[in-house]
Amino acid sequence: MYTAQGTIEKSHLLKQHQPMVRRMALQMLAKLPASVELDDLIQAGMIGLLDASTRYQDNRGAQFETFASQRIRGAMLDELRANDWGSRGLRQSARKVEQAIQALEHRLGRSAGEGEIARELKMELDDYQSLLQDIQGCQLLYVEDFAQDGESENPWLERQAHNDGRLGGDDPLAQLLEAGFRHELVDAIAALPERDQLLLNLYYEEELNLREIGAILEVTQSRVCQLHSQAISRLRAKLKDSL
Template sequence: MQQGPHVYTAQGTIEKSHLLQQHQPLVRRIALQMIAKLPASVELDDLIQAGMIGLLDASSRYQDNKGAQFETFVSQRIRGAMLDELRSSDWGSRGLRQSARNVERAIQKLEHRLGRPPTEGEIARELKVDLEAYQSLLQEIQGCQLLYVEDFAKGEAENPFIDLHAQDARRSQRSSDDPLEQLLESGFRHQLVDAIQQLPERDQLLLNLYYEEELNLREIGAILEVSQSRVCQLHSQAISRLRARLKELL
């Protein structure tokens, strides 16, 4: 997104009202990207409202002399505010989250047993449902599989994953104060890359189109020559495979 020159006050700080107006399209773009991966029950306006709060918070916290690019900083704050809104509203029911975990566990068991990624039919049989029911389940759990770092915790409220796996990085004097940066420094980035590379090729392509190329469901469907609903199913299954493998690695 092309950005215009920043406007400064006499005190040398970035003019907040200008920044809010300038970055409103960014809030909407991030909301649209996120809602494509969430259940239909999530309202776009709710995400945008949360994102605007994150934008306002970012404009208050950002210090121009810190050297960080404001666009990067504000994008992180906007996404964080939207994720906080999703968590607080409990948009994914406990039943759906449990279903998502059941799929992950079935994939994990089958990979151990078979020594390869299981097919859809094999996963369905492991879950004791027919293929059509399994594919319907994949659509239902779409969005309940966002990779929240606390999902990898031993308990719901203790020993969060981001703390458990950033300890080595914290001991380094060069380590960032940002827990996410500490996590990436600890080797998690490489583990994530390894996990993705072990997925079936179609899953790797789908994730690349979704998260790197930022294509929508219709565009991905055209490339894979499948329907949009089928892309949704394949995305849910790819994320389930990835989560199962990450849990195995970690």
């Protein structure tokens, strides 16, 4: 639907894309601690959708859904950061798991098993699996991952503060892609154990939920959560130098 000026009607965009906001919130919620409320994510996502409908210009060639999804996801992440969704202790635990995996795989020359990772952390296997459950959602990309040695607190964030969202030039996503990060990510996924590759494919490509993935892998939903957390830790360990 268009206005008399030939632009897309804002109310129509909001109504049409409400299901997308809920879908994105559910996908993000699966990777977050149980303390995060779905309604809070949806509310933040709707704010992002409203912002997208205000800023979108259909004469630029980009599809609205593509443009809006970036704004929606950004609004949800802002909400999570504002409410300190992951405690400092959990984030430190997540980093310890990544460091243990990286050290083990460097020594072994192969992917480490759960028992081996648990021993590296000096933990019982049950405790390690419980930790995986706890750190689920503490593995989103940290701003600190982009900082260079010797930099102050958040210089990378400051460098991007004046970025107007153009693709290319100073856009951080474009910089990552141009630097070959996409190819390194593909290689890192290919080096994961087959079960981890299957899980990531089912979750991110097929967009199945944890219950559906559990049925395919013949494990419980909570076990899928643990395996997903470990798979992401493996990826982060493999990509540590690139990040």
